[in-house]
Amino acid sequence: MTNEELINKAKSIAITKQVAEETVVGEVGAALITDKGNVYTGVSIHAPSGLGFCGEASAIAAMVTNGENRIKTIVASDGQGNIYRPCGRCREMIRQINKQNMDAEIILKEKIVTLTDLLPFPY
Numbered sequence: 001m002t003n004e005e006l007i008n009k010a011k012s013i014a015i016t017k018q019v020a021e022e023t024v025v026g027e028v029g030a031a032l033i034t035d036k037g038n039v040y041t042g043v044s045i046h047a048p049s050g051l052g053f054c055g056e057a058s059a060i061a062a063m064v065t066n067g068e069n070r071i072k073t074i075v076a077s078d079g080q081g082n083i084y085r086p087c088g089r090c091r092e093m094i095r096q097i098n099k100q101n102m103d104a105e106i107i108l109k110e111k112i113v114t115l116t117d118l119l120p121f122p123y
């Protein structure tokens with residue numbers, strides 16, 4: 001799978017839905033490919049009281065559900081194809097799920113970097 005295809009996968013699942021008065025899902029979709037070549041996706045959940053989480057966290061949950069934790073490449077996008085950088089919490093989650101993920105490629109709108117570039121001083 002090319003990076004363009006991975007971006008399109010993230011974009012295609014980013015479908016915003018208001019599922020409750022204060023809860024919106026799918027504003028951001030994330031797609032990742034593992035070192036084994038498997039692709040996992042997930043969408044954001046924006047809920048009150050800090051209960052929500054990012055699309056990256058959702059994709060990571062799908063990955064670990066399937067027994068994997070080594071990310072080769074990850075990207076997050078909204079439904080219009082705007083690419084987002086992982087937030088600090090997601091950067092740490094990517095690292096803490098497997099320390100080798102410091103080499104994971106993060107697709108940004110400007111270029112592709114590694115997690116080490118985005119997280120030079122981990123927790």
Ligand SMILES: [Zn+2]
Pocket residue numbers: 054055056057086087088089090091
């Ligand atoms: Zn995040």
